[in-house]
Amino acid sequence: MTSPLFKTDIDSMEQRYRANLINSLSGFKPAVLLGTSDGTTHNVAIISSVVHIGANPPLLGMIMRPHTVQRDSLGNIKKSGFYTLNHVSTDWIDKAHQTSARYAPDESEFDAVGLTPFFSETFSAPFVKESEVKIGLKVAQHFTLINDTEMIIGEIQELHISEDYIASDGFVDIEGLKSACISGLDSYHATSRLAQFAYAKPGIALKTK
Protein backbone atom coordinates (compact mmCIF):
# COMPACT_ATOMS: atom_id res chain seq x y z
CA MET A 1 0.00 0.00 0.00
CA THR A 2 1.39 3.37 -0.99
CA SER A 3 -0.10 6.65 0.18
CA PRO A 4 2.10 9.61 -0.65
CA LEU A 5 3.70 11.44 2.27
CA PHE A 6 3.91 15.21 1.96
CA LYS A 7 6.09 17.86 3.56
CA THR A 8 3.43 18.52 6.19
CA ASP A 9 3.34 14.80 7.11
CA ILE A 10 7.14 14.76 7.48
CA ASP A 11 7.09 17.96 9.58
CA SER A 12 4.62 16.43 12.02
CA MET A 13 6.51 13.15 12.55
CA GLU A 14 8.03 12.28 15.92
CA GLN A 15 11.72 13.31 15.78
CA ARG A 16 13.32 9.85 15.98
CA TYR A 17 10.85 8.38 13.48
CA ARG A 18 11.62 11.19 11.04
CA ALA A 19 15.39 10.72 11.52
CA ASN A 20 15.13 7.00 10.71
CA LEU A 21 12.88 7.59 7.71
CA ILE A 22 14.81 10.45 6.11
CA ASN A 23 18.19 8.78 6.73
CA SER A 24 16.89 5.80 4.69
CA LEU A 25 16.04 7.86 1.60
CA SER A 26 19.52 8.64 0.29
CA GLY A 27 19.93 4.92 -0.49
CA PHE A 28 22.92 2.75 0.34
CA LYS A 29 25.79 4.67 1.88
CA PRO A 30 29.48 3.82 2.29
CA ALA A 31 30.60 2.58 5.74
CA VAL A 32 33.73 4.60 6.42
CA LEU A 33 35.86 5.35 9.47
CA LEU A 34 37.18 8.87 9.88
CA GLY A 35 40.64 9.00 11.55
CA THR A 36 41.91 12.18 13.21
CA SER A 37 44.29 13.20 15.97
CA ASP A 38 44.88 16.16 18.27
CA GLY A 39 48.52 15.05 18.62
CA THR A 40 47.80 13.10 21.82
CA THR A 41 44.47 11.30 21.43
CA HIS A 42 43.71 9.44 18.19
CA ASN A 43 40.03 9.55 17.25
CA VAL A 44 38.13 7.25 14.94
CA ALA A 45 34.45 7.74 14.07
CA ILE A 46 31.98 6.01 11.77
CA ILE A 47 30.56 8.19 9.01
CA SER A 48 28.29 7.39 6.07
CA SER A 49 28.24 10.75 4.29
CA VAL A 50 31.29 10.41 2.03
CA VAL A 51 30.66 11.49 -1.56
CA HIS A 52 32.82 11.55 -4.69
CA ILE A 53 33.57 15.12 -5.79
CA GLY A 54 36.11 14.66 -8.58
CA ALA A 55 39.02 12.58 -9.88
CA ASN A 56 41.37 15.31 -11.11
CA PRO A 57 42.27 16.73 -8.65
CA PRO A 58 41.24 13.70 -6.52
CA LEU A 59 38.58 15.03 -4.13
CA LEU A 60 36.19 13.41 -1.63
CA GLY A 61 33.52 15.28 0.33
CA MET A 62 31.78 14.51 3.62
CA ILE A 63 29.01 16.06 5.70
CA MET A 64 29.70 16.59 9.42
CA ARG A 65 27.40 17.56 12.30
CA PRO A 66 29.22 19.99 14.60
CA HIS A 67 26.91 19.61 17.61
CA THR A 68 27.09 15.80 17.89
CA VAL A 69 29.57 13.07 18.80
CA GLN A 70 31.46 14.19 15.65
CA ARG A 71 32.56 17.40 17.42
CA ASP A 72 36.00 16.09 18.45
CA SER A 73 36.84 14.74 14.99
CA LEU A 74 35.74 18.00 13.40
CA GLY A 75 37.87 19.99 15.85
CA ASN A 76 40.92 17.85 15.03
CA ILE A 77 40.40 18.36 11.28
CA LYS A 78 40.06 22.12 11.69
CA LYS A 79 43.24 22.30 13.76
CA SER A 80 45.45 19.93 11.77
CA GLY A 81 44.04 20.13 8.23
CA PHE A 82 44.54 16.37 7.75
CA TYR A 83 42.38 13.27 8.20
CA THR A 84 41.96 9.72 6.94
CA LEU A 85 39.02 7.80 5.48
CA ASN A 86 39.10 4.02 5.87
CA HIS A 87 36.59 1.52 4.44
CA VAL A 88 34.81 -0.60 7.05
CA SER A 89 35.07 -4.36 6.37
CA THR A 90 32.06 -6.62 6.71
CA ASP A 91 34.14 -8.66 9.24
CA TRP A 92 34.17 -5.94 11.91
CA ILE A 93 31.05 -3.81 11.42
CA ASP A 94 30.36 -4.12 15.18
CA LYS A 95 33.64 -2.39 16.09
CA ALA A 96 32.95 0.27 13.47
CA HIS A 97 29.44 0.98 14.81
CA GLN A 98 30.68 1.08 18.41
CA THR A 99 32.81 4.15 17.50
CA SER A 100 29.52 6.09 17.39
CA ALA A 101 29.24 5.92 21.21
CA ARG A 102 29.86 9.21 23.02
CA TYR A 103 33.35 8.67 24.48
CA ALA A 104 35.13 11.36 26.51
CA PRO A 105 37.32 13.74 24.43
CA ASP A 106 40.55 12.30 25.90
CA GLU A 107 39.50 8.69 25.28
CA SER A 108 40.62 7.06 22.01
CA GLU A 109 37.88 5.15 20.18
CA PHE A 110 40.66 2.99 18.70
CA ASP A 111 41.40 1.56 22.17
CA ALA A 112 37.77 1.51 23.25
CA VAL A 113 36.48 -0.56 20.32
CA GLY A 114 39.60 -2.64 19.57
CA LEU A 115 40.88 -1.15 16.32
CA THR A 116 44.52 -0.28 15.63
CA PRO A 117 45.86 3.14 14.63
CA PHE A 118 48.41 2.93 11.81
CA PHE A 119 50.75 5.79 10.90
CA SER A 120 52.57 5.97 7.60
CA GLU A 121 55.92 7.76 7.51
CA THR A 122 54.45 10.49 5.36
CA PHE A 123 51.09 11.31 6.97
CA SER A 124 50.16 12.85 10.32
CA ALA A 125 46.61 11.51 10.83
CA PRO A 126 45.96 7.92 11.95
CA PHE A 127 44.78 5.31 9.45
CA VAL A 128 42.81 2.24 10.61
CA LYS A 129 45.21 -0.70 10.27
CA GLU A 130 42.38 -3.25 9.83
CA SER A 131 40.92 -1.36 6.86
CA GLU A 132 41.65 -2.62 3.32
CA VAL A 133 41.15 0.83 1.75
CA LYS A 134 43.01 3.61 3.58
CA ILE A 135 42.89 7.16 2.24
CA GLY A 136 44.87 10.14 3.57
CA LEU A 137 43.39 13.59 2.84
CA LYS A 138 44.20 17.26 3.25
CA VAL A 139 41.37 19.78 3.66
CA ALA A 140 40.78 21.60 0.36
CA GLN A 141 37.46 23.36 1.07
CA HIS A 142 35.28 23.71 4.16
CA PHE A 143 31.96 25.48 4.50
CA THR A 144 28.65 25.51 6.32
CA LEU A 145 25.45 24.32 4.64
CA ILE A 146 21.90 25.64 4.90
CA ASN A 147 21.07 23.49 7.96
CA ASP A 148 24.29 24.34 9.86
CA THR A 149 25.96 21.04 9.00
CA GLU A 150 29.48 21.39 7.61
CA MET A 151 30.85 20.07 4.36
CA ILE A 152 34.52 19.21 4.19
CA ILE A 153 36.18 18.47 0.88
CA GLY A 154 39.61 16.84 1.04
CA GLU A 155 42.27 16.24 -1.58
CA ILE A 156 43.68 12.72 -1.55
CA GLN A 157 47.36 12.71 -0.58
CA GLU A 158 48.03 9.04 -0.02
CA LEU A 159 46.37 5.66 -0.66
CA HIS A 160 46.91 2.18 0.79
CA ILE A 161 45.14 -0.58 -1.18
CA SER A 162 46.36 -4.06 -2.14
CA GLU A 163 47.37 -3.99 -5.82
CA ASP A 164 45.70 -7.39 -6.25
CA TYR A 165 42.31 -5.64 -6.13
CA ILE A 166 43.04 -2.85 -8.60
CA ALA A 167 41.98 -3.85 -12.14
CA SER A 168 44.03 -2.96 -15.21
CA ASP A 169 41.62 -0.05 -15.92
CA GLY A 170 41.95 1.41 -12.39
CA PHE A 171 38.66 0.02 -10.99
CA VAL A 172 39.04 -1.12 -7.38
CA ASP A 173 37.13 -4.28 -6.42
CA ILE A 174 35.83 -2.97 -3.10
CA GLU A 175 33.40 -5.89 -2.89
CA GLY A 176 36.36 -8.29 -3.05
CA LEU A 177 37.96 -6.18 -0.31
CA LYS A 178 34.76 -6.72 1.76
CA SER A 179 33.81 -3.04 2.06
CA ALA A 180 30.46 -2.69 3.86
CA CYS A 181 27.57 -0.35 3.20
CA ILE A 182 24.91 1.19 5.44
CA SER A 183 21.21 1.91 5.14
CA GLY A 184 19.39 4.22 7.50
CA LEU A 185 21.33 5.03 10.66
CA ASP A 186 22.33 1.58 11.83
CA SER A 187 21.81 -1.21 9.27
CA TYR A 188 24.98 -2.75 7.77
CA HIS A 189 25.09 -4.72 4.51
CA ALA A 190 27.42 -6.84 2.38
CA THR A 191 27.10 -6.67 -1.40
CA SER A 192 27.01 -9.05 -4.35
CA ARG A 193 27.85 -7.81 -7.80
CA LEU A 194 25.06 -7.97 -10.40
CA ALA A 195 26.88 -6.58 -13.43
CA GLN A 196 29.56 -4.18 -14.60
CA PHE A 197 28.47 -2.29 -17.69
CA ALA A 198 30.42 -0.85 -20.59
CA TYR A 199 30.08 2.82 -21.58
CA ALA A 200 26.47 3.39 -22.70
CA LYS A 201 25.72 4.83 -26.15
CA PRO A 202 22.36 5.93 -27.62
CA GLY A 203 20.69 3.31 -29.81
CA ILE A 204 23.21 0.54 -29.01
CA ALA A 205 22.36 -2.39 -26.73
CA LEU A 206 24.17 -2.13 -23.39
CA LYS A 207 27.08 -4.55 -22.95
CA THR A 208 28.52 -5.95 -19.74
CA LYS A 209 32.28 -5.70 -19.19
Add this chain to the structure above:
Amino acid sequence: MTSPLFKTDIDSMEQRYRANLINSLSGFKPAVLLGTSDGTTHNVAIISSVVHIGANPPLLGMIMRPHTVQRDSLGNIKKSGFYTLNHVSTDWIDKAHQTSARYAPDESEFDAVGLTPFFSETFSAPFVKESEVKIGLKVAQHFTLINDTEMIIGEIQELHISEDYIASDGFVDIEGLKSACISGLDSYHATSRLAQFAYAKPGIALKTK
Protein backbone atom coordinates in the same frame (compact mmCIF):
# COMPACT_ATOMS: atom_id res chain seq x y z
CA MET B 1 50.87 -6.54 -2.08
CA THR B 2 50.36 -2.96 -0.93
CA SER B 3 52.65 -0.13 -1.96
CA PRO B 4 51.27 3.27 -0.99
CA LEU B 5 50.21 5.56 -3.82
CA PHE B 6 50.94 9.25 -3.34
CA LYS B 7 49.52 12.44 -4.82
CA THR B 8 52.29 12.53 -7.44
CA ASP B 9 51.43 8.94 -8.51
CA ILE B 10 47.76 9.89 -8.87
CA ASP B 11 48.62 13.05 -10.82
CA SER B 12 50.65 11.05 -13.35
CA MET B 13 47.97 8.40 -14.00
CA GLU B 14 46.31 8.10 -17.41
CA GLN B 15 43.00 10.02 -17.20
CA ARG B 16 40.57 7.07 -17.53
CA TYR B 17 42.58 4.91 -15.11
CA ARG B 18 42.53 7.72 -12.55
CA ALA B 19 38.77 8.26 -13.03
CA ASN B 20 38.07 4.56 -12.38
CA LEU B 21 40.38 4.42 -9.38
CA ILE B 22 39.23 7.61 -7.63
CA ASN B 23 35.55 6.87 -8.29
CA SER B 24 36.03 3.58 -6.41
CA LEU B 25 37.35 5.22 -3.25
CA SER B 26 34.19 6.79 -1.86
CA GLY B 27 32.84 3.26 -1.24
CA PHE B 28 29.39 1.97 -2.16
CA LYS B 29 27.11 4.62 -3.59
CA PRO B 30 23.35 4.75 -4.02
CA ALA B 31 21.97 4.00 -7.50
CA VAL B 32 19.46 6.78 -8.08
CA LEU B 33 17.59 8.17 -11.09
CA LEU B 34 17.21 11.93 -11.33
CA GLY B 35 13.94 13.01 -12.97
CA THR B 36 13.52 16.48 -14.48
CA SER B 37 11.49 18.18 -17.18
CA ASP B 38 11.69 21.29 -19.35
CA GLY B 39 7.90 21.17 -19.72
CA THR B 40 8.11 19.26 -23.02
CA THR B 41 10.86 16.64 -22.73
CA HIS B 42 11.09 14.51 -19.57
CA ASN B 43 14.68 13.64 -18.65
CA VAL B 44 15.92 10.83 -16.44
CA ALA B 45 19.59 10.34 -15.58
CA ILE B 46 21.53 7.91 -13.39
CA ILE B 47 23.44 9.54 -10.53
CA SER B 48 25.42 8.06 -7.63
CA SER B 49 26.32 11.21 -5.71
CA VAL B 50 23.26 11.56 -3.45
CA VAL B 51 24.13 12.29 0.18
CA HIS B 52 22.04 12.77 3.32
CA ILE B 53 22.21 16.36 4.58
CA GLY B 54 19.64 16.43 7.36
CA ALA B 55 16.28 15.10 8.59
CA ASN B 56 14.68 18.28 9.95
CA PRO B 57 14.20 19.99 7.56
CA PRO B 58 14.42 16.92 5.30
CA LEU B 59 17.35 17.62 2.94
CA LEU B 60 19.26 15.56 0.38
CA GLY B 61 22.34 16.76 -1.52
CA MET B 62 23.84 15.72 -4.85
CA ILE B 63 26.93 16.62 -6.88
CA MET B 64 26.42 17.45 -10.56
CA ARG B 65 28.92 17.94 -13.42
CA PRO B 66 27.77 20.87 -15.58
CA HIS B 67 29.92 20.04 -18.63
CA THR B 68 28.79 16.42 -19.08
CA VAL B 69 25.71 14.45 -20.09
CA GLN B 70 24.15 15.87 -16.88
CA ARG B 71 23.92 19.32 -18.49
CA ASP B 72 20.27 18.98 -19.58
CA SER B 73 19.09 17.74 -16.17
CA LEU B 74 20.96 20.53 -14.44
CA GLY B 75 19.42 23.11 -16.79
CA ASN B 76 15.93 21.78 -16.06
CA ILE B 77 16.54 21.99 -12.30
CA LYS B 78 17.83 25.56 -12.55
CA LYS B 79 14.80 26.62 -14.58
CA SER B 80 12.05 24.81 -12.68
CA GLY B 81 13.45 24.48 -9.14
CA PHE B 82 12.00 20.95 -8.84
CA TYR B 83 13.33 17.43 -9.44
CA THR B 84 12.80 13.84 -8.34
CA LEU B 85 15.14 11.17 -6.98
CA ASN B 86 14.11 7.55 -7.54
CA HIS B 87 15.88 4.43 -6.23
CA VAL B 88 17.08 2.05 -8.93
CA SER B 89 15.87 -1.54 -8.41
CA THR B 90 18.22 -4.47 -8.88
CA ASP B 91 15.70 -5.81 -11.48
CA TRP B 92 16.38 -3.06 -14.04
CA ILE B 93 19.94 -1.81 -13.48
CA ASP B 94 20.54 -2.13 -17.25
CA LYS B 95 17.82 0.43 -18.04
CA ALA B 96 19.15 2.71 -15.32
CA HIS B 97 22.72 2.56 -16.65
CA GLN B 98 21.56 3.12 -20.24
CA THR B 99 20.28 6.60 -19.18
CA SER B 100 23.97 7.63 -18.99
CA ALA B 101 24.21 7.56 -22.81
CA ARG B 102 24.44 10.97 -24.47
CA TYR B 103 20.95 11.40 -25.94
CA ALA B 104 19.94 14.54 -27.83
CA PRO B 105 18.42 17.30 -25.64
CA ASP B 106 14.93 16.80 -27.16
CA GLU B 107 15.02 13.01 -26.71
CA SER B 108 13.51 11.59 -23.51
CA GLU B 109 15.67 8.95 -21.80
CA PHE B 110 12.41 7.52 -20.39
CA ASP B 111 11.34 6.49 -23.91
CA ALA B 112 14.85 5.56 -25.02
CA VAL B 113 15.54 3.09 -22.18
CA GLY B 114 11.99 1.85 -21.50
CA LEU B 115 11.12 3.48 -18.19
CA THR B 116 7.83 5.22 -17.45
CA PRO B 117 7.40 8.82 -16.29
CA PHE B 118 4.87 9.14 -13.46
CA PHE B 119 3.33 12.46 -12.42
CA SER B 120 1.60 12.95 -9.12
CA GLU B 121 -1.20 15.52 -8.92
CA THR B 122 0.91 17.70 -6.67
CA PHE B 123 4.37 17.69 -8.25
CA SER B 124 5.69 19.11 -11.52
CA ALA B 125 8.79 16.93 -12.10
CA PRO B 126 8.50 13.34 -13.39
CA PHE B 127 8.96 10.39 -11.02
CA VAL B 128 10.09 6.99 -12.32
CA LYS B 129 7.03 4.73 -12.12
CA GLU B 130 9.11 1.54 -11.80
CA SER B 131 10.99 2.86 -8.75
CA GLU B 132 9.96 1.66 -5.26
CA VAL B 133 11.28 4.81 -3.54
CA LYS B 134 10.22 8.04 -5.24
CA ILE B 135 11.22 11.39 -3.75
CA GLY B 136 10.08 14.84 -4.93
CA LEU B 137 12.38 17.75 -4.05
CA LYS B 138 12.52 21.53 -4.30
CA VAL B 139 15.90 23.25 -4.61
CA ALA B 140 16.93 24.73 -1.24
CA GLN B 141 20.59 25.61 -1.89
CA HIS B 142 22.80 25.53 -4.96
CA PHE B 143 26.47 26.40 -5.25
CA THR B 144 29.69 25.68 -7.10
CA LEU B 145 32.47 23.64 -5.48
CA ILE B 146 36.24 24.03 -5.69
CA ASN B 147 36.52 21.88 -8.87
CA ASP B 148 33.62 23.59 -10.69
CA THR B 149 31.17 20.79 -9.97
CA GLU B 150 27.85 21.96 -8.55
CA MET B 151 26.16 20.89 -5.35
CA ILE B 152 22.39 20.98 -5.21
CA ILE B 153 20.56 20.55 -1.92
CA GLY B 154 16.86 19.86 -2.14
CA GLU B 155 14.11 19.84 0.46
CA ILE B 156 11.85 16.80 0.29
CA GLN B 157 8.29 17.77 -0.67
CA GLU B 158 6.72 14.41 -1.39
CA LEU B 159 7.46 10.69 -0.91
CA HIS B 160 6.05 7.54 -2.50
CA ILE B 161 7.05 4.32 -0.67
CA SER B 162 4.99 1.24 0.17
CA GLU B 163 4.00 1.40 3.83
CA ASP B 164 4.76 -2.33 4.10
CA TYR B 165 8.48 -1.51 4.03
CA ILE B 166 8.46 1.28 6.64
CA ALA B 167 9.22 -0.12 10.12
CA SER B 168 7.45 1.15 13.23
CA ASP B 169 10.51 3.30 14.05
CA GLY B 170 10.58 4.94 10.60
CA PHE B 171 13.42 2.81 9.13
CA VAL B 172 12.78 1.98 5.47
CA ASP B 173 13.82 -1.52 4.36
CA ILE B 174 15.44 -0.43 1.10
CA GLU B 175 17.04 -3.86 0.74
CA GLY B 176 13.58 -5.43 0.82
CA LEU B 177 12.59 -2.87 -1.82
CA LYS B 178 15.55 -4.11 -3.95
CA SER B 179 17.41 -0.78 -4.08
CA ALA B 180 20.74 -1.22 -5.88
CA CYS B 181 24.13 0.29 -5.13
CA ILE B 182 27.10 1.19 -7.31
CA SER B 183 30.87 0.94 -7.01
CA GLY B 184 33.22 2.81 -9.28
CA LEU B 185 31.58 4.23 -12.38
CA ASP B 186 29.74 1.20 -13.71
CA SER B 187 29.51 -1.73 -11.27
CA TYR B 188 26.05 -2.49 -9.82
CA HIS B 189 25.41 -4.51 -6.66
CA ALA B 190 22.62 -6.05 -4.60
CA THR B 191 22.95 -6.14 -0.81
CA SER B 192 22.42 -8.61 2.02
CA ARG B 193 21.90 -7.35 5.54
CA LEU B 194 24.54 -8.32 8.10
CA ALA B 195 23.12 -6.65 11.22
CA GLN B 196 21.12 -3.71 12.50
CA PHE B 197 22.65 -2.28 15.65
CA ALA B 198 21.10 -0.52 18.63
CA TYR B 199 22.36 2.90 19.77
CA ALA B 200 26.00 2.47 20.91
CA LYS B 201 27.07 3.53 24.42
CA PRO B 202 30.58 3.67 25.92
CA GLY B 203 31.52 0.59 27.98
CA ILE B 204 28.38 -1.37 27.06
CA ALA B 205 28.47 -4.31 24.66
CA LEU B 206 26.81 -3.46 21.33
CA LYS B 207 23.38 -5.03 20.81
CA THR B 208 21.66 -5.88 17.56
CA LYS B 209 18.10 -4.67 17.00
